[in-house]
Amino acid sequence: xxxxxxxxxxxxxxxxxxxxxxxxxxxxxxxxxxxxxxxxxxxxxxxxxxxxxxxxxxxxxxxxxxxxxxxxxxxxxxxxxxxxxxxxxxxxxxxxxxxxxxxxxxxxxxxxxxxxxxxxxxxxxxxxxxxxxxxxxxxxxxxxxxxxxxxxxxxxxxxxxxxxxxxxxxxxxxxxxxxxxxxxxxxxxxxxxxxxxxxxxxxxxxxxxxxxxxxxxxxxxxxxxxxxxxxxxxxxxxxxxxxxxxxxxxxxxxxxxxxxxxxxxxxxxxxxxxxxxxxxxxxxxxxxxxxxxxxxxxxxxxxxxxxxxxxxxxxxxxxxxxxxxxxxxxxxxxxxxxxxxxxxxxxxxxxxxxxxxxxxxxxxxxxxxxxxxxxxxxxxxxxxxxxxxxxxxxxxxxxxxxxxxxxxxxxxxxxxxxxxxxxxxxxxxxxxxxxxxxxxxxxxxxxxxxxxxxxxxxxxxxxxxxxxxxxxxxxxxxxxxxxxxxxxxxxxxxxxxxxxxxxxxxxxxxxxxxxxxxxxxxxxxxxxxxxxxxxxxxxxxxxxxxxxxxxxxxxxxxxxxxxxxxxxxxxxxxxxxxxxxxxxxxxxxxxxxxxxxxxxxxxxxxxxxxxxxxxxxxxxxxxxxxxxxxxxxxxxxxxxxxxxxxxxxxxxxxxxxxxxxxxxxxxxxxxxxxxxxxx
Amino acid sequence: xxxxxxxxxxxxxxxxxxxxxxxxxxxxxxxxxxxxxxxxxxxxxxxxxxxxxxxxxxxxxxxxxxxxxxxxxxxxxxxxxxxxxxxxxxxxxxxxxxxxxxxxxxxxxxxxxxxxxxxxxxxxxxxxxxxxxxxxxxxxxxxxxxxxxxxxxxxxxxxxxxxxxxxxxxxxxxxxxxxxxxxxxxxxxxxxxxxxxxxxxxxxxxxxxxxxxxxxxxxxxxxxxxxxxxxxxxxxxxxxxxxxxxxxxxxxxxxxxxxxxxxx
Ligand SMILES: Nc1ncnc2c1ncn2[C@@H]1O[C@H](COP(=O)(O)OP(=O)(O)OP(=O)(O)O)[C@@H](O)[C@H]1O
Ligand SMILES: [Mg+2]
Numbered sequence: 001x002x003x004x005x006x007x008x009x010x011x012x013x014x015x016x017x018x019x020x021x022x023x024x025x026x027x028x029x030x031x032x033x034x035x036x037x038x039x040x041x042x043x044x045x046x047x048x049x050x051x052x053x054x055x056x057x058x059x060x061x062x063x064x065x066x067x068x069x070x071x072x073x074x075x076x077x078x079x080x081x082x083x084x085x086x087x088x089x090x091x092x093x094x095x096x097x098x099x100x101x102x103x104x105x106x107x108x109x110x111x112x113x114x115x116x117x118x119x120x121x122x123x124x125x126x127x128x129x130x131x132x133x134x135x136x137x138x139x140x141x142x143x144x145x146x147x148x149x150x151x152x153x154x155x156x157x158x159x160x161x162x163x164x165x166x167x168x169x170x171x172x173x174x175x176x177x178x179x180x181x182x183x184x185x186x187x188x189x190x191x192x193x194x195x196x197x198x199x200x201x202x203x204x205x206x207x208x209x210x211x212x213x214x215x216x217x218x219x220x221x222x223x224x225x226x227x228x229x230x231x232x233x234x235x236x237x238x239x240x241x242x243x244x245x246x247x248x249x250x251x252x253x254x255x256x257x258x259x260x261x262x263x264x265x266x267x268x269x270x271x272x273x274x275x276x277x278x279x280x281x282x283x284x285x286x287x288x289x290x291x292x293x294x295x296x297x298x299x300x301x302x303x304x305x306x307x308x309x310x311x312x313x314x315x316x317x318x319x320x321x322x323x324x325x326x327x328x329x330x331x332x333x334x335x336x337x338x339x340x341x342x343x344x345x346x347x348x349x350x351x352x353x354x355x356x357x358x359x360x361x362x363x364x365x366x367x368x369x370x371x372x373x374x375x376x377x378x379x380x381x382x383x384x385x386x387x388x389x390x391x392x393x394x395x396x397x398x399x400x401x402x403x404x405x406x407x408x409x410x411x412x413x414x415x416x417x418x419x420x421x422x423x424x425x426x427x428x429x430x431x432x433x434x435x436x437x438x439x440x441x442x443x444x445x446x447x448x449x450x451x452x453x454x455x456x457x458x459x460x461x462x463x464x465x466x467x468x469x470x471x472x473x474x475x476x477x478x479x480x481x482x483x484x485x486x487x488x489x490x491x492x493x494x495x496x497x498x499x500x501x502x503x504x505x506x507x508x509x510x511x512x513x514x515x516x517x518x519x520x521x522x523x524x525x526x527x528x529x530x531x532x533x534x535x536x537x538x539x540x541x542x543x544x545x546x547x548x549x550x551x552x553x554x555x556x557x558x559x560x561x562x563x564x565x566x567x568x569x570x571x572x573x574x575x576x577x578x579x580x581x582x583x584x585x586x587x588x589x590x591x592x593x594x595x596x597x598x599x600x601x602x603x604x605x606x607x608x609x610x611x612x613x614x615x616x617x618x619x620x621x622x623x624x625x626x627x628x629x630x631x632x633x634x635x636x637x638x639x640x641x642x643x644x645x646x647x648x649x650x651x652x653x654x655x656x657x658x659x660x661x662x663x664x665x666x667x668x669x670x671x672x673x674x675x676x677x678x679x
Numbered sequence: 680x681x682x683x684x685x686x687x688x689x690x691x692x693x694x695x696x697x698x699x700x701x702x703x704x705x706x707x708x709x710x711x712x713x714x715x716x717x718x719x720x721x722x723x724x725x726x727x728x729x730x731x732x733x734x735x736x737x738x739x740x741x742x743x744x745x746x747x748x749x750x751x752x753x754x755x756x757x758x759x760x761x762x763x764x765x766x767x768x769x770x771x772x773x774x775x776x777x778x779x780x781x782x783x784x785x786x787x788x789x790x791x792x793x794x795x796x797x798x799x800x801x802x803x804x805x806x807x808x809x810x811x812x813x814x815x816x817x818x819x820x821x822x823x824x825x826x827x828x829x830x831x832x833x834x835x836x837x838x839x840x841x842x843x844x845x846x847x848x849x850x851x852x853x854x855x856x857x858x859x860x861x862x863x864x865x866x867x868x869x870x871x872x873x874x875x876x877x878x879x880x881x882x883x884x885x886x887x888x889x890x891x892x893x894x895x896x897x898x899x900x901x902x903x904x905x906x907x908x909x910x911x912x913x914x915x916x917x918x919x920x921x922x923x924x925x926x927x928x929x930x931x932x933x934x935x936x937x938x939x940x941x942x943x
Contacts, residue, residue, distance in 0.1 A: 012790035016776065016783075023778040023819075246774030250835070253738045253770075254791040255763040419741050 006263075009256040013264025017234055021272060027233035031272045035226045035280035040287045042222075062165035065092040065127045068135035074149055075135045081176045082133075087168045092127050120154045130165040131155040216312075216385030220378035221355040223277055223316050227323045228351060230276025231269040232344060235327030238265040239416070240340035252416075262328065262413035269324040277320060281313050311384040315394065318401030319377035323351070325408025332415040350374075358382045365389065368597070370397035377401040437582075440572035443482055444589040447564065450474060451595060464544060464552050471560040479564040493567035494620035502617035503625055505662045510629030512655030512662075513609055517602040517634065519652045530598050549635055558627035565590045565607070566614040566623050574615075583611035606630060612663070687843050687874020688714040688737060693746035695732055706732040708898040709746070714876050714891075716842070719869050721885035722878040724895035725926050730878040731771055733895070734847050737876070738768040751843050751874075764792070767841035769849055773832045777821030781812055781831045784820065785838055792839040799838070806834040810860060826853045833861060837868075844868060846877035850884060862888055886918045894925045901925040 021027045066082065068075035082088050124132050134152035151173065155166040242248040251261065285306070330347055334340035354374035357363055358381075365383055370376040376397035383389025454474055458466040483493060490496070544553060570586035577585075587607030591600045614623040690712040697704045706729045714720040722730050735741045737750055739759040748755045751765035776784060782803065789799035807813050810830045815823060820831060829852050836844070844865070850858040862884055865875050869890075879885055885892055886906065893903040902909055902925050906918065915921045 008793055009791065012787060015790075016779070016787045019783065020776060020778040245777070246770065246772045247776060249735075249738075249740060249770040250768070250773055250788075250832070251791075252740055253763055253766065253768040254788065255760050256791050257760075 006257050006260040009260030010264040010267065013256070013261055014267045017238060017265055017268035018271065020237070021234045021268065024233060027237075027272070030233055031230045031276045032279050034229060035276045036283045038222070038226065039280055039283040060165070061087050061089050062131060062168045063089045063091045063129040064131045064133050064169055065094065065123065065129045066090055066133045066135065067094045067123075068133075070095040072135075078135060078151070078173075078176060081179070082172060085172045085175075087172045091129050121156060124154065124156055130162060131169050133169070216382040217359045217361050219312065219385055220316075220319075220358050220381040223280070223319065223381060224323065224351045224355045224374070224378065225348070226276045226280050227273035227316070227320045228327070228344075228348065231273035231320075231324055231327055234265075234272045235269040235324065235331050236334075236337060236340045236344075237331075238269065238328065239331040239412075240334045240337045241331075243335070244337045258417040259410075259413045262409055262416055266324050266328050266409050266412070269327055270321060273320045273324055273327075274317070277316055278313060281309060284309065305387065308385050308387045312381045315377070315380045315384050315398060318398050318405060319374065319381065321405030322374055322377065322401055322408065325405045325412065326350075328412040329408055329415070332412050354378065365393055367393065367396065370394075371400050373401070373404045435576055437573040437576035439486070440569045441585070441589075443478065443572075444565075444569050444586075444593075447475065447478055448589070448592055448595075450478070451593065455595060464548055468552050468556060471556045475560040475564050479560070479568050482568050488568070493563065493571055494614060494618070494623075495563075495567065496619050496621075498617050498619035498621040502613070502619070502622040505617075506613060506622040506626035507629060509609070509613075509659055509662045510626055510633045512658040513606060513626070513630050514633035515651045515655040516609075516659065517606050517630075519655075520602045520605050521598075524598070524601050549632070553635060554628045554631040557631060558624045561590070561593075562610070562614070562620050562624045562627055565593075566611055567620045570611055570614065579615050583608060583615065587611050609659070616663075686713055686715045687718070687751060688712070688720075688845075688876055689749045690733070690737070691747050693733070693736060693743040693748055695729075695736065695741065695744050705898045707736075707743070710895070710898070710900055711746075712893055712900060712903060714874050716874045717869055717872050718890045719865060719875040719877070719888055721889035721892045722876060722895060723880075723882070723885060723892060723922055723926075724878075728895040728926070729898040730895055731847055734768075734845050734876070734878060735770075737762075737845050738766060738770075739763055750845075764839075765841055765843050767836040767839070767844045767846075769832055769836045769846045771847045771851075773829070775820040775823075775828045775831055775835075778819055780817050780819055781807070781823075781834070782816045784831060784835055788835050788838055794839060802838050802840065803834075806837055809864060810834050810857070826857055829853055830857055830860075833864075837864070842873055844873055844875040844877070846875070848878055848880065850879065850881060858884075882918045882922060892918070894922060896926040 021031075064082070066079055068079060079090065079093065082090050120132055124130075132152075132154040134150075134154065136150040136152070153166065153169055153173070155162055155169075157163055157166075239248070242251060326347060330343045331340050334343055351374065354372070355378045357369070357375055358378040363369075365379045369379055370393045380389065380394040380397040383394060451470065451474065454470060455466075458469060461469070479493075482488075565586050569589060570582050573585055574582040587604050587610075590607035590610075591604035594600065594603045610623045610627060613626055614620050617623075690710055692709045692711055693707055694705070694709055695707040697706055710729070710733060712720070712733075722733070724730050732741065736743050737748055737755060739755050739762050742756060750762045753761040753765065755762050776787070779787065785803045785806075786796075786799060789796075789802075794802075807816060810833065812827075812830060812834060815827055815831075820828060823831065829849075833846075833849060836846070846865075849865075850861050853861060858881075865877070865888060868875055889906070891903065891905055892909060894901045894909075902912060902921075904912070909918075909921050910916060913921045913924045915924055
């Protein structure tokens with residue numbers, strides 16, 4: 001009965017939003033007009049430009065400057081060849097006295113290194129040519145000690161056009177090589193078997209699928225913005241507009257559940273955005289009807305297959321839901337319609353950042369990406385439009401997108417339930433002074449940000465020195481600075497003696513904890529494979545000596561990080577929020593502090609254990625001990641002993657059991673020693 | 680329509696503050712007030728006295744910091760939804776949906792109260808007749824004058840025949856005829872057993888209409904009673920003088936106008 005009540009409320013609210021929306025010419029234009037003209041306009045623009053480009057690139061010969069020794073037979077043969085080829089025009093010819101131009105020893109021209117980049121560039125610009133050809137008949141030592149001729153083609157790859165022209169130069173030189181080979185074979189009386197071979201290189205994908213791939217890279221991006229503009233009018237009107245017109249108070253005093261109000265309005269926004277997206281799809285189809293593919297020679301951007309288009313449209317439902325939720329939040333957040341409009345710009349920026357990844361066809365769709373709000377859904381649309389994609393990934397991104405959208409709507413309805421929707425400027429509750437929890441969070445975020453820039457700064461340093469400087473020079477200073485500035489007592493950051501039991505627990509749980517972290521890493525790597533380049537990065541650390549390992553990799557992080565995370569941040573937060581929450585929040589910061597998405601989950605788990613131990617024992621000393629021993633264990637024990645994966649499961653179970661037992665011991669001892677957990 | 684036994688509106692030591700930085704604005708300080716069924720209570724007070732805050736608490740839009748309030752027998756916090764069903768609420772600068780016609784607005788609010796279409800039609804017929812809205816019924820509200828919009832709002836607030844009316848300055852902006860209609864309607868509602876609490880700056884209205892008058896000043900109820908009782912208490916004859924005596928005592932020098940307490 002209550003549910004049906006909510007339902008009828010939703011319907012009423014929805015009907016009104018739609019009715020007013022339909023009577024608003026600007027809203028109609030954003031939902032129907034703009035998407036309808038957007039796509040044909042875009043296609044027209046692109047095809048015109050691209051065809052022009054195509055003609056330019058296909059038909060114009062490349063202009064080159066040639067620098068070659070004056071009287072060398074190979075050089076003059078090459079120049080003759082180039083002059084006879086219609087693909088190339090030799091604009092300038094600079095004859096060098098023999099051996100006047102040498103290549104610096106050690107320069108590897110094959111890998112693109114060349115004697116003097118800026119000189120070459122200046123030469124290209126001075127001659128205003130597409131490429132510079134450098135002919136050195138005796139430049140480099142060959143594999144058998146003899147000298148080999150060298151042919152350098154230099155160009156300035158500032159545009160697609162310069163690439164295309166340079167390709168024409170290299171193609172010409174390639175044919176020259178083939179010709180010379182042919183000649184040599186004939187002179188030697190050998191029949192060249194390659195001469196009669198037919199080489200076929202053909203892209204077997206359908207033209208329409210190829211253009212789908214091309215389109216798939218930009219269409220998700222466009223869909224985002226079409227959805228945003230299509231729903232924006234109704235959305236901004238929905239809360240901000242009602243507040244401004246003075247109808248919000250009347251609405252909120254009606255017997256309608258807040259969730260129903262938000263749901264009805266969000267449904268209207270969703271429909272407006274959806275209509276805009278579908279209209280854009282129709283515009284696309286109409287466009288394809290009026291602009292036949294055949295007439296667009298050399299133009300890759302055309303229209304995707306209809307089935308792919310329909311699938312792409314369906315996959316955009318979660319995306320549109322997310323955008324509708326974002327719009328509702330903006331509308332509820334703003335004090336006025338005008339302010340809501342001002343929020344639209346940052347929101348577009350956010351969409352841009354989220355959507356731009358999917359426009360690069362070089363970034364493949366991955367499990368990690370599929371879970372990112374907006375981005376994952378944009379990728380799913382891209383994959384479907386190009387006629388493929390892993391169904392599992394697409395399903396994952398659709399589900400997660402729907403969840404994000406619904407969560408966003410729920411948040412909006414929470415905002416509407418509070419009286420804050422009527423009182424904006426003033427707080428309704430007395431201020432409590434600056435909250436210690438907020439201060440702690442700010443400290444944690446400042447550390448993260450500082451660390452990010454510091455790691456860039458220290459990039460060239462040796463890793464061990466970098467760690468030492470970061471830990472003592474940054475973390476320690478931040479922690480002690482915070483303690484001094486806010487006048488905290490040593491005991492309030494956990495610097496107090498610990499019971500021998502808790503120290504024992506710390507010692508005993510180091511190895512099980514390392515097993516646990518390794519297991520988390522292993523499980524995670526099934527979902528997100530760790531790139532090989534990352535394990536390369538860890539090599540210098542793995543080569544550290546025992547002394548370095550103990551001092552810099554184990555004790556230093558243990559002392560500095562524990563004081564900062566468990567001593568200051570966690571304990572400051574616990575003055576305001578419950579201890580379990582403080583443990584979780586500080587562990588999240590601790591995980592983020594390692595600045596790698598691959599290490600986040602394992603270090604989060606370790607952070608939880610350390611936080612818990614620190615509260616249970618009432619001191620940070622056991623956590624320091626555990627942290628130090630854990631680092632040692634992780635360094636020496638785990639990589640070798642867990643290699644056979646079969647060993648992991650038993651080790652994990654045993655470790656969890658040991659950890660649980662130790663945990664219970666510490667808890668009970670802690671309780672007996674000091675009453676309830678220490679604050 | 681009426682809820683559990685009890686009077687229409689019961690306010691018990693309600694306090695409410697707003698915070699501006701570290702400074703506390705006490706909008707309501709320990710306010711108690713009762714309005715029975717079949718009674719019209721007028722809420723008077725200078726600007727910023729806390730009238731709107733009190734009415735918003737009764738309309739479940741704000742929460743009291745302390746104290747409790749019941750409307751039609753329901754607690755404004757515990758049974759907010761029932762309270763909303765029981766009240767017709769008109770906020771100070773209430774607005775209308777510009778792109779809807781008055782008829783559509785009635786349909787909309789009727790549907791929010793889950794009234795049947797025939798029921799909506801019947802009540803609309805009656806209210807539009809009374810507020811003389813038929814000739815405007817199919818115009819868009821954005822095309823109506825401010826006073827006519829206010830009439831639509833009033834009709835909308837009365838649509839579901841609420842047993843309790845909470846009206847914040849209902850006659851502001853109305854012409855003499857519409858104001859008189861509104862007053863007349865409040866009068867009729869009382870006879871039908873409604874409980875009406877309304878704020879106003881027009882003293883003559885209050886004088887003419889109210890069974891009881893409450894004067895709010897700086898968040899406190901300075902006086903509460905029938906006109907007769909107020910006259911007795913302050914020794915003034917006209918409501919205007921009573922109001923000035925109670926609410927502006929701190930501003931006007933006593934005796935400066937020859938009507939201070941000393942002259943009683
Ligand atoms: N949303 C709010 N945020 C902060 N302070 C508020 C808010 N609403 C009211 N106040 C403060 O509470 C006090 C009472 O305001 P209220 O609007 O209740 O007065 P009022 O009696 O309705 O005045 P008026 O006759 O001008 O309508 C004022 O001092 C005002 O500044
Ligand atoms: Mg007011």
